[in-house]
Amino acid sequence: MVESSKWNFATTAIVGALIALAAISTMLIRIPIPATTGYFNIGDVFVVLAGLWLGPLAGALVGCIGPTIADAIGFPVFIPATMITKGFEGFIVGLISSKARKNNIKIKALAAFSGGVTVVAGYFVFEAYIYPALGQSIPAFAITDIGAAIIEILPNSIQGIVGAVGGLALWKALSGYNSRV
Numbered sequence: 001m002v003e004s005s006k007w008n009f010a011t012t013a014i015v016g017a018l019i020a021l022a023a024i025s026t027m028l029i030r031i032p033i034p035a036t037t038g039y040f041n042i043g044d045v046f047v048v049l050a051g052l053w054l055g056p057l058a059g060a061l062v063g064c065i066g067p068t069i070a071d072a073i074g075f076p077v078f079i080p081a082t083m084i085t086k087g088f089e090g091f092i093v094g095l096i097s098s099k100a101r102k103n104n105i106k107i108k109a110l111a112a113f114s115g116g117v118t119v120v121a122g123y124f125v126f127e128a129y130i131y132p133a134l135g136q137s138i139p140a141f142a143i144t145d146i147g148a149a150i151i152e153i154l155p156n157s158i159q160g161i162v163g164a165v166g167g168l169a170l171w172k173a174l175s176g177y178n179s180r181v
Helices: 009-028 044-054 056-072 076-097 105-135 146-151 153-175
Strands: 031-033 038-040
Touching (some): 044 056, 044 076, 044 105, 044 153, 105 146, 146 153
């Protein structure tokens, strides 16, 4: 984890690369979810990785910026939901992960899967409540309702699991994790 007082140019470069990877992976694999006009993607892998590897600030930055760039290209109505939900995902993963002693895999896994839960809960709140409320005065947001939000729980759960497992696997590879230590 990188403490804010130890943030340096290399950390900035890594965060920039993770933002780009999150944006690209979100754009390259888009599986439509017709109920909400949203889509399944694998960008969460890099949001989770940022939180696990670099902490809550990096996780939040990667989550807020990378997937939001992807939404800006083709799905701009989801920008508010994505920016808040994915930013919070990265922050939560980093916050929980930062409590782990050394490379405690159980805490890191808890952090990664907490990020997945954050995605499911965040998008549900936006799609079931916030967007319908906004849609009453801003027609562009009138795209979902509670029924559509319920339908999207399953694909969002799968996306959260893929993000947690993929982010955890990349963290293990990059951190030199050794289960025998």
